[in-house]
Amino acid sequence: MNEALLPQERHERILAEVRRRRSVRAAELAALLGVSGMTVRRDIGHLAERGLLSRVHGGAAVLAAQKAAAAEPAEVVVGMVSPSTAFYFPDMIRGAQSALAAAGGRLVLQVSRYDEQEQWRQARAMVDAGARGLLLTPAPGTVMRDWARGLGVPCVVLERQVNGLDLSEVDSVRSDHAAGAARAVAHLAGLGHRGVALLAVDTPTRPGILEGHAQAVAALGLSAAPVLAVSQDERAEAVSALIEECARTGVTAALVHSDQDAALLLQRLRSHGCVVPRDFAVVSYDDEVAALADPPLTAVAPPKAHLGRCAAELLLAHLRNPAAPVRHVRMVPRLIVRSSCGASPVSAAGAGSARVGSRRSPGSTGRTGPGG
Template identity: 35%
Template sequence: MSSEQTPETAGKSLFSLQRRERLMEELRAHGAITVRDIAAKLGVSELTIRRDVNTLADEGLVSRVHGGATLPSPLDRSVSVGRPSAHSYSIGMVVPSLDYYWPQVISGARGEAEVQNLRILVRGSAYDAADNRRQVQALLDTQNIDGLIVAPDMSGDHGKELLRWLNALPIPVVMAERRAPLEIPSHRLEWVATDHSFGAGMAVRHLWQEGHRMIGCLTDSTSPTSPHVVRGWKQALAALKIPLEKSIHEDSAKLDNGDRAKHFDHVLELCRSTGTTAMLVHSDTQAVAFVQHCVDRGVDVPGSMAIVGYDDEVAYLAEPAISAVRPPKNYVGKVAVQLMAARLAEGRMRPVHRIDLNPELIVRDSSLGAPRGVADVLLEDSL
């Protein structure tokens, strides 16, 4: 992920206030930042970032450290002043990754926690039930937490066992980006999750409106969101009366470099033979690679192949910029904390809340305009 060399400010620069806000966001997401990284990311000199850090430190919003800044720490003597009230509750938060997807969720959670005057303790875990449980147990044992926000691994028997265990914990539990399946007793578990299925459907309907009549799907089955995306894609196809059995559905999990290129060629060949003019590609990093591949092979995007990515981490970096479904990651964290705060305040009488959030479709160049050469394609199709 060190490819962030291209400052995303290519064009517009931020005001100092926005820069500081951005800085706080990164801080909430990662807990600490280095001057160098942020300067590179925002495309300004390190000195500027240092000045920002100083400003924020003067207001007690960050703790200065050599090389960067961290969230205000009690060890930081200089902060002393602005601490009006002690934290009411401590909330543990266990997420499966601290690099991808989750930093923004954490950022949203931390932001809301500040508003609600809660303390949040974040722990990264693996995509693995046993480790999830270990991390939660560690928080319970050592940190005296009053509530738990967690995105557990739910696969297999271990996953089910973990859910049962979470459901029986003596403290309230809110799941983020997870839903308990019906068959598992989980009447106490609350959750907030993005409706990925809806998002995929939105992408398909957008492509349909642009004139595409065969819309494929390229997924990464290693991701827990993948099944939902596929479900949404299938439902949308059904609603639009696109024949599912003729539609491309390929998985490119675990492929690297050469293999991936070969697989992409295979996919392009399939598209040609089925008359598919548009693809929904899960994980926008893969979408970027796919677009790159299309361009390399002389396939015009979006003219001959329209693409919508699922997720919006790096989609804007591609050339052409990729349309993408953007899950409301910040809000997932924010709403999770809201749920927890309300639960802690209202107790048992409050009914169990389960919240779906809809993602947003960001339309960029890669999916705009009607498909070209539909006639040719149909010709080949009829062979």
Template identity: 40%
Template sequence: MSDMTNEHGPDEVPRGMKFRTLAHQLREQILTGRWAVGDRLPTEPELARTHQVGINTVRRAVDLLIDDHLVARRQGAGTFVLAVPADSALQRRFVGVLVPSTSYFYPKVIEGIERVLSAAGVRVILSSSEYNLDREAEQTRQLLDAGVDGLLLVPNLHLMAEPDRYFEELPGLPVPYALIERRPPHPAPDDATPYVCTNHQGGAYAAVRHLVELGHRRIGHLGRHRTGTADAIHAGYERAIAEFGLPVLPIATQRREEWSSEELAAYTRTCVDNDVSAVFCLGDRDASALVLHARRLGLTVPDDLAIVAYDDEVADLGEVPLTAVSPPKAEVGALAAELLLRRLGQGETTPIPQVQLQPRLVIRASCGAESENRP
């Protein structure tokens, strides 16, 4: 369907063609990023006032966009952008995505990114640093050399001796960017780093709160060192222990870069010897192994030892399904992609997004509570 363009406003268009001109103007506003994929358009009365036309003209213009599969009306919610028109400049754009791994945690993040960018006609160039700082720097250079128009980055801050320096250099990138699951460790009040993160500390806090509500007082933490989320999760555990007035159990609060089977067995024995009734564990694979070691000592989960895992990749697959904190991975990726698209469309006038999403606590058998999902 071809569209009529006109230098003048809708009131100077021949009668019966106003809605086509308005449809063209709305289409152009979507092209330039006024509304990104997923955004709600102004209401029909608002559009009528803005463009000085009647409601019927607005309705017919929106119907044209619906026919072109660019927007959709949702009963009781409004009209939402589904896609960017095929002739958009965004159709020829590329976004570079750099993640630490494509095999754990990040596949769902990537899935969310690709869903949004694909709908907008933007192509993705995916790279993985494999948790290597030299490779991360090289992959970033290669993406820029490839001519990407924007970057979605997950830097290995936990491996850097001076992560603050990374954020000092970040504004020097020649293209718009946004961080995923990372943010400055010591931001200034006027920090302008765009990011979308999960509130990992809040997720850990919620897990301990749940165990306290079930009556547990002696709660251990089996954690990790040198992962992108380990410090935030440990901080959430420690804050909950302090605020709920629980005893501090150094011998049952242990962190490793990797947990061997022998170390997990020894930790389980430590819990038995120190009357630990519950363990908050990072992540769900180590938590699943902890269930097996508890059984070898004659313990049952959750009657003798309640377990809550952080992460929900395999938590529901064991003989005892694990209660788990479930980060909104796909949603984080999708939102980061939407915000970057908006920056690509609107340029420097776009407000800097700094977004934090709350994970869910998914209740299963390993904690002894009835099944439910908590925000």
């Protein structure tokens, strides 16, 4: 049984299946979702109470008004331009697809590979083919007001900060990476670390991480700690440099963007005879493969699926009401506590107040930091 599906996700998939087939048996929905028949019947009852479907003997069906509307060719096609389908982006794509399917719409995807000219060509082609709106994660530096005026359809920008004139032209949904980084620093400070180093690789996420780290260090009165902002080509050398700087300064904790670099840090610390989390605490940023590290990495997890779902819902709302105001939504990432920081797993809400578990206090082993 897949009872781990969130209720909203189950509801969206039930509505999508009912709209597609016009009626469906509860047993079929249970098999499709991998949940119990009781769970499906409860979900059907909830959706019926909200007026989203009809509850019939043994299952669910579309409402009479929806049957009448089905004769109209009303499918809403939305285009999505994503720079990649690897790592960070699949969950955002699935979130958008889920929300559109629940509303009877369809998502069409193109992958730009961060090419500014290619992303424009792909967006233009989808609009020409009938897309009613666009979900866009543009290459850094793209001027969004030009897109909004040139394409002639509503646009929602995903996981990019819009500034200046762009603010008045397009809706946007993004993670508050500054808040996510600050949450990680506060968590480590709560475990007793008086300095938190930072390694951040050059991505569109990095400016927010740098900002949040600096703000939290100042607000919490932490000691100065190494901050390494490096290019993609420098990441392996930067991990070694971080270890050396932390050993020199006595810093015993670090926030590392991204998961791959945090996992490499764990390996290099082990080769220096440093035990994580006893001698050094690590938090990664992204939570793509953090749980697979040894030890599993505490991680800041941007709400990727929620971002995609919210962006699709914003676009649908704008299509229903073109006079709706432009909106900019920011979501605060979760902190998922695992073994690498020395705290017992706790909920994200209580992460900042977690206490040291079996990990010794910083410096109690006689080390001044990793490799010291």
